[in-house]
Amino acid sequence: MDTVTIKARGISVSLDLTVGHIADMTVESGGRRLRPLHRAPWVDAGETLPSDLPQGTVRLSGDFLCAPFSRSDVEEAPLHGWPANSAWDVTENGATDGGWRAAFRLRHKVMGASVDKILTLVDDHPFLYQEHVFFGGHGAISVAHHPMTVMKGGGRLAFSPKRFAVTPADPPEPDPARGRSMLAYPGRSSDLRHFPAAGGGTLDLTDYRMEHRREDFLTLVEADHGGTGWSALARQAEDDLVLVLKNPAELPVTMLWFSNGGRDYAPWSARHLGVLGIEDGRTAVGHAASLGDNELKREGVATAFALGEGRSVSFRHVIGALPLSGGEPPQDITAAAGRLRLAAGDGSVRELAFDSDFLRIGRPAAA
Numbered sequence: 001m002d003t004v005t006i007k008a009r010g011i012s013v014s015l016d017l018t019v020g021h022i023a024d025m026t027v028e029s030g031g032r033r034l035r036p037l038h039r040a041p042w043v044d045a046g047e048t049l050p051s052d053l054p055q056g057t058v059r060l061s062g063d064f065l066c067a068p069f070s071r072s073d074v075e076e077a078p079l080h081g082w083p084a085n086s087a088w089d090v091t092e093n094g095a096t097d098g099g100w101r102a103a104f105r106l107r108h109k110v111m112g113a114s115v116d117k118i119l120t121l122v123d124d125h126p127f128l129y130q131e132h133v134f135f136g137g138h139g140a141i142s143v144a145h146h147p148m149t150v151m152k153g154g155g156r157l158a159f160s161p162k163r164f165a166v167t168p169a170d171p172p173e174p175d176p177a178r179g180r181s182m183l184a185y186p187g188r189s190s191d192l193r194h195f196p197a198a199g200g201g202t203l204d205l206t207d208y209r210m211e212h213r214r215e216d217f218l219t220l221v222e223a224d225h226g227g228t229g230w231s232a233l234a235r236q237a238e239d240d241l242v243l244v245l246k247n248p249a250e251l252p253v254t255m256l257w258f259s260n261g262g263r264d265y266a267p268w269s270a271r272h273l274g275v276l277g278i279e280d281g282r283t284a285v286g287h288a289a290s291l292g293d294n295e296l297k298r299e300g301v302a303t304a305f306a307l308g309e310g311r312s313v314s315f316r317h318v319i320g321a322l323p324l325s326g327g328e329p330p331q332d333i334t335a336a337a338g339r340l341r342l343a344a345g346d347g348s349v350r351e352l353a354f355d356s357d358f359l360r361i362g363r364p365a366a367a
Contacts (some may be wrong), residue, residue, distance in 0.1 A: 004090055008099040008121035013128050015104065019055050020088045020117065022062030027126045027321045034126075036242040036321035037062040038150035038275050042267045049267050054078035056085040057267070063147035063319060065117065065132055067110050068287035069255075069279075074139070075111055075287070080146070082108035083115055083132075091116070098123050113137025113307050125353050127243075127320035134314070137307030142290035144255065144281025145317045147244055151274040153237030157206040158329035159254070160230045161223035164190045165205060166295065168285055171198075172215045172262075179263040182214045192220070205256070208233075208276060215262030219255045219285075221301055222248040228361055229254070231278045232329035232342075241324035243333075243340075246280040250315040250365040252301050255279040280317060282365075306367050313366045316359055322352065335361070 003023055005014040016023040027034040040060035042049060049058055056064065056078060066080040078085040083106055092103035099122040106115040113134040120129040134141065167187045173179025182203060184196035194202040195218070205218070222229050229248040234241050246254075257277030261270045283303050284294040290303040297303050305313045330342040330350075340354035 004093060004102065006093070006100045006102045006119060006121055008125070009123035011121050011126060011128070013119060013121065015088070015102075015119065016059055016061060017088050017090070017104070019059045019064065019085055020083055020104070020106065021056070021059055021064040022128075025062060025128060025319065025321075029126055029321075030323040032323055034238075034240050034321040034323070036149055036240070036319065038148040040267070041271055047267075053267065054080075054085050056080055060148075063145055065115070066144040066146050066279075066281070066283075067115065068142040068290060069144040069281050069283040069285070071286035071288070073286055073288045074291065077108075077110075082106060082110055084146070088117060099125075109137070110134065111137045111139050111141050111307055113141070122353075122355060125355065126322050127318050127354065129355060129358050130317045130319075131314055133312055134305070134307060135312050136309055138309070140291055140304040140306045142281070142283035142287055142304045143315065144279050144283050145251070146277060146279050147319050148257075148275055148277045149233060149235070149242045151208065151210070151235045151237060151276070153235075154208045154210045154274070155233050155235040155276075156327060156329055157208065158232045158331060159192065159220065160228065160248075160333070161225045162192065162254075163221045163223045163299075164188060165192055165195055165218050165220045167216075167218045172217050178265050179215050180213065181216050181262065182212055183216045183218060187218075208258070208260075208274075210260065210274060213261040213270075214258055216258040217255065219253050219296070221296065221299065222252050222254070226362070228333060228335050228359060229280070230333045232333065233276065233278070234324055234327050234329040236327050239324060239327075241322050241329060243318075243320040243322075244278045244280065245318040245320070245333075245359065247316060247359040247361055247363075247365070249363070251280040251282050251317070253281055253283065253296065255281060282315070302365075315365065318358065320352075335359070
């Protein structure tokens with residue numbers, strides 16, 4: 001496999017250049033090696049896969065850029081667009097004063113725009129700092145990051161304040177002969193601990209339970225809190241904490257993909273277990289839907305970036321991991337003065353080295 005690995009003290013990240021997916025991320029902390037990201041079980045198995053799969057599914061790993069998110073029904077491209085399914089070239093790769101920086105360019109253009117991926121690691125920071133930049137182009141593009149983590153024993157979730165959570169009209173697997181879901185479609189709630197369930201009653205979105213064999217997808221809309229957008233997952237068996245951070249002005253929604261043995265057909269084959277996608281984006285489901293009228297836009301949520309000749313559009317994203325004892329995620333996360341502050345429910349506070357300027361909180365996003 002054509003990969004590039006970058007390293008700083010305490011962290012390494014490998015990028016699969018054939019599809020732009022992060023093939024591996026390892027954080028060394030507290031005498032442990034944490035691997036927060038998922039890699040699909042078929043990627044390295046050497047098995048014969050269905051011939052009609054997009055390359056992004058064939059090599060499904062870690063995190064990748066979706067542009068557009070979901071259906072490519074404006075400009076012809078595979079599911080999640082060319083950035084998730086085609087080759088990237090290295091344009092920069094080397095050590096910096098205190099870390100490492102690498103840049104990559106997508107061989108395909110997206111809506112006429114060139115696309116760059118910039119990965120930065122900093123010594124003793126347990127975070128991958130990412131930026132994507134679109135140069136030129138026409139029309140508009142929906143985007144999302146697609147980080148996936150995986151658990152052996154489930155986990156507990158917490159988030160920055162959200163306005164509401166909503167499922168689309170149809171479940172991911174509407175045919176019960178192919179798969180199953182647990183949430184109501186469509187459904188909506190402002191209480192993440194009580195979301196409508198398919199069979200009546202409610203489910204707690206903050207509790208990932210391994211006995212729930214399911215394939216579910218929903219969108220969380222960020223509240224207007226003026227701070228860092230964050231998702232935190234305390235993985236029970238792994239005894240660690242996975243963090244995903246964003247600027248809500250750039251990426252106003254967080255989509256959750258619960259994939260726990262809920263698809264029975266190849267290559268999923270009921271073996272895709274304990275996976276959670278935490279997908280921060282500026283999108284509805286599908287490119288055409290993102291550009292047209294949609295439920296999120298009617299709620300005042302931006303669902304695409306405008307492209308144009310002579311202009312650039314960029315957005316940033318952070319993924320991290322650290323050891324955790326006790327199995328509960330933080331109740332609040334704030335960033336300032338080169339630190340990330342995690343406040344627990346018992347009143348204790350933990351601080352981590354963090355580039356608090358990276359996400360540009362307070363700076364408005366491009367239209």
